[in-house]
Amino acid sequence: MKLQLLLLLCLFFLSCDEQKSSAEEKDSTSAYSVPVEYFKLDNGLKVILSKDDTAPTAIVAVYYNIGFRIEPKDRTGFAHLFEHMMFQGSENLRKMEFINLVQKNGGILNGSTRFDFTNYFEIVPAHKLETMLWAEADRMRGLDITQENLTNQQGVVKNEVKVNVLNQPYGGFPWLDMPQYANENWYNAHNFYGDLKDLDSANLEDVADFFKTYYAPNNAALAVVGDFSAEEVKGWIQKYFGDIPSAELPATPDISEPKQTEEKFFIKDDSLANKPAIAVAYKMPKRNTPEYYAMGLLDQILVQGDNSLLRQKLVNENGYTSNVSGGINYLGNMFNYKGPMLWMFNLTYDNDTSKDQVMAAVDSVLNNLKSKVTKESVAGALVKMRSSLYDELGGSFGLGRADLLCSFALFDDDPGRINTLEQEFKKVTPELIHATIDSYLRPTNRTVLVVNPLLDNSKTSKR
Incomplete structure (x- = not known):
């Protein structure tokens, strides 16, 4: 009886090792590959x-x-x-x-x-x-x-x-x-x-x-x-x-941005708006650097999806707004641009809520952000990023795929980069994200823009 039990245990552990090896092999080869x-x-x-x-x-x-x-x-x-x-x-x-x-x-x-x-x-x-x-x-x-x-x-x-x-x-x-x-x-x-x-x-x-x-x-x-x-x-x-003639291209102008060392704050009056709104922007790391990919995962952690930290704080906990929108490159995605870029989020909020209350809530999230960045949260952000990337590649009969292929050809002379993105995000560690938070999600690297609605109270109907 003991011998039978020992054999069963051996078979069980051998099976577990085989399953683990199979899972590791599958994980190493499961990345979606685009023909290029x-x-x-x-x-x-x-x-x-x-x-x-x-x-x-x-x-x-x-x-x-x-x-x-x-x-x-x-x-x-x-x-x-x-x-x-x-x-x-x-x-x-x-x-x-x-x-x-x-x-x-x-x-x-x-x-x-x-x-x-x-x-x-x-x-x-x-x-x-x-x-x-x-x-x-x-x-x-x-x-x-x-x-x-x-x-x-x-x-x-x-x-x-x-x-x-x-x-x-x-x-x-x-x-x-x-x-x-x-x-x-x-x-x-x-x-x-x-x-x-x-x-x-x-x-x-x-x-x-x-x-x-x-x-x-x-x-x-x-x-x-x-x-x-x-x-x-x-x-x-x-x-x-093939026979369309090429042209002599002009020199590319300097599009670099100086390092931001002080927080900027602006108010824009809007006579058509009925609620105040706020946008907060941080200058991005340079494309294709480790910090760039880390910011991609921070975007997932902070603003993408119902479980994002800013949504949890501003919508679910404080009730200041019904939605927080945000991302890298509001006119596309985090891959299809070349020059300096902003990571940004924005929201509208009620007239009886002050901008100081909103910014205090934002700062509470960002000040405690490092403690929220663990191996588990990074893994969750990677799953969300992977899902977003695959949605991009498969959307509109493959238009998202064409977009990235052309962008990487124009900007990097390497459309094959499309098949390296997932691996680059997998290299991001909690330690790298912590360093990126210190370097880029600092108050002196941000710009705050508030929309001020010019409400005419004399025209407000009374009941």
């Missing part, structure tokens, strides 16, 4: 192919290495204005024909201007992939630049500014406002949506020069994601993009 094939055309165009045959669709994404940050100093909002111009017609596709071509073939399209790039994409049935490559090459080759198109789009963009910012409660708060308050370098601190006078002053020569300078193949990345034959797509890309 990267090459460059002779004219400098960066090309990334990433196959995914889970659905008969394909994405064409073209990213140009020009965004808000380095637009001309006397032409604020010009990068965004030019994004609109790219839909106004090209050599073979007149006005609205590009949009109609995509939509009539069952696809969707859009474009956007961010801090460090302007992008355009189409999601179409896979058998229409060649058509989309031809269309994108056609407008990279040359735009239909006319005074009529320019005047029309100046009006569209100015109306967009009026609707989204000037005539909107909390307009521009904090995504447009905070960079202007927190940063010192003009490239990072100007009104990138555009001053109305600057938008009006743009002329045809400006548009032509901007296109010639920044919309060249050697300043762009092209990603194709979806269901396709790689060899066939390579042939199409060479055929349609």
